Amino acid sequence: MEKSEKMTAKITFLGSGGSRFVVLTQARSSGGWILEMDGEILHIDPGPGALAAAKKYKVNLRKLTGVLVSHTHTDHYTNAELVVEAMTSGARIKRGTVIGNKYAIRGGDGHHAVFSSFHLNAVSNYKALKPGDETNVGRIKITATPTKHKDEKGIGFVFEGSVKIGYPSDGMYFNGQEKHFQGCDCLILNCLRPRSDNWPGHMNTRQALELIKKTKPGFAILQHFGMKMLKGVSFKEAKWIEEESGIKTIAAKDGMKITV
Numbered sequence: 001m002e003k004s005e006k007m008t009a010k011i012t013f014l015g016s017g018g019s020r021f022v023v024l025t026q027a028r029s030s031g032g033w034i035l036e037m038d039g040e041i042l043h044i045d046p047g048p049g050a051l052a053a054a055k056k057y058k059v060n061l062r063k064l065t066g067v068l069v070s071h072t073h074t075d076h077y078t079n080a081e082l083v084v085e086a087m088t089s090g091a092r093i094k095r096g097t098v099i100g101n102k103y104a105i106r107g108g109d110g111h112h113a114v115f116s117s118f119h120l121n122a123v124s125n126y127k128a129l130k131p132g133d134e135t136n137v138g139r140i141k142i143t144a145t146p147t148k149h150k151d152e153k154g155i156g157f158v159f160e161g162s163v164k165i166g167y168p169s170d171g172m173y174f175n176g177q178e179k180h181f182q183g184c185d186c187l188i189l190n191c192l193r194p195r196s197d198n199w200p201g202h203m204n205t206r207q208a209l210e211l212i213k214k215t216k217p218g219f220a221i222l223q224h225f226g227m228k229m230l231k232g233v234s235f236k237e238a239k240w241i242e243e244e245s246g247i248k249t250i251a252a253k254d255g256m257k258i259t260v
């Protein structure tokens with residue numbers, strides 16, 4: 001294949017914020033991220049403000065072909081039903097795929113389902129995944145990965161198409177996590193805190209470094225920042241990871257677009 005014909009993926013961040021206070025103050029937007037690859041347009045973890053961020057950063061949600069929710073924490077799902085309505089032209093055209101962890105699709109154990117039956121019936125198909133499950137959206141293979149997080153049914157995703165993208169979603173590094181993310185062209189890490197700051201159930205940059213060293217992606221992107229990662233800290237931490245690992249590491253900004 002000619003180099004000019006090489007297939008790529010485009011990623012757009014409809015926010016780079018996570019955690020309670022960044023979300024509540026909207027110090028950073030929290031609309032999740034968009035993956036465009038192999039003719040599909042997937043919206044991953046459409047949190048609060050996803051619709052507004054999509055307008056601001058010129059993403060047409062009516063063109064989406066899939067909506068994915070990794071777990072049932074508010075910063076990952078609160079605009080999910082509205083995003084489905086956008087994808088289905090107000091639930092008038094049955095199209096697209098919804099994928100979520102068990103609680104996002106079915107609720108249970110104190111978690112309410114993220115999607116109503118009205119919204120699930122509006123799409124062409126929907127699936128609840130548990131770690132290890134695989135499914136396809138068009139030509140993209142999606143594998144659910146395990147997490148170590150407060151939503152114990154939470155999942156991450158690996159997207160395999162023209163390129164391979166890993167997204168462990170929320171959760172702290174755990175022994176063996178690296179085996180799920182080998183050979184990724186890009187690894188997107190929800191990195192809430194700097195290396196000095198441990199928070200059980202969440203990833204800091206020291207854990208991100210460990211996962212990056214053990215998976216050796218083409219490059220890594222840090223996002224989903226808590227307050228302690230703002231005011232330039234995310235850039236310093238990304239630089240530190242890059243120096244320690246030798247792997248290009250980028251701190252996301254709201255609206256950032258990256259071609260993989």
Ligand SMILES: [Zn+2]
Nearest residue numbers: 071073149170
């Ligand atoms: Zn979470």
